[in-house]
Amino acid sequence: MKTKMKTTLIIFNFILLLVLTSFSAFKEESYKKGDYFYLKLAPVDPRSLIQGDYMILNYEIVDELWARLNNTKNNMKVGYIVAKIDENKVAHFIDVVDKPFDDKNLIFIKFKSNSYNIKINADSFLFQEGEAKTYENAKYSKVVIVNNVLRLVDLVNEI
Structure with missing residues (x-):
């Protein structure tokens, strides 16, 4: 049970990190095209x-x-x-x-x-x-x- 919870938490954190990084990169690129x-x-x-x-x-x-x-x-x-x-x-x-x-x-x-x-x-x-x-x-x-x-x-x- 604990292993499944840890795995879920790691996957959730990875997805959150990916979304935040993508948003930041998109925002920075939009400045360059402004x-x-x-x-x-x-x-x-x-x-x-x-x-x-x-x-x-x-x-x-x-x-x-x-x-x-x-x-x-x-x-x-x-x-x-x-x-x-x-x-x-x-x-x-x-x-x-x-x-x-x-x-x-x-x-x-x-x-x-x-x-x-x-x-x-x-x-x-x-x-x-x-x-x-x-x-x-x-x-x-x-x-x-x-x-x-x-x-x-x-x-x-x-x-």
Whole structure:
């Protein structure tokens, strides 16, 4: 009796694990097929460009946000970058707001800030070992927005 119960429990757990893993993989693939756009990368310190199997990323849109926040002496901790996507699917900084509003021509990218750093949830890129040369000259990141939060899909040299 106990053996049958253990076997049933193991099979149930395996099926549950399979369902959860499949759901997670399906969700991740759906992000990659979503309505993507590009963010122009800004230069970073070359000594910290490639650290192991990941890259630290910096974006022009974040630099523009940083300048805007410093010019207005605004110390927002959480907010949204307002951006417009051009004909090449590249996002350009428009403004910064504390909460998104309804405008189909604009996108809203959530950010978090402290006194010295701004995070937009796509600030590092993981890649396979030995693939650094493929990505070190990237000029854009390919991203999608899910609930106003960026999801990094890939790095590209050209659009």
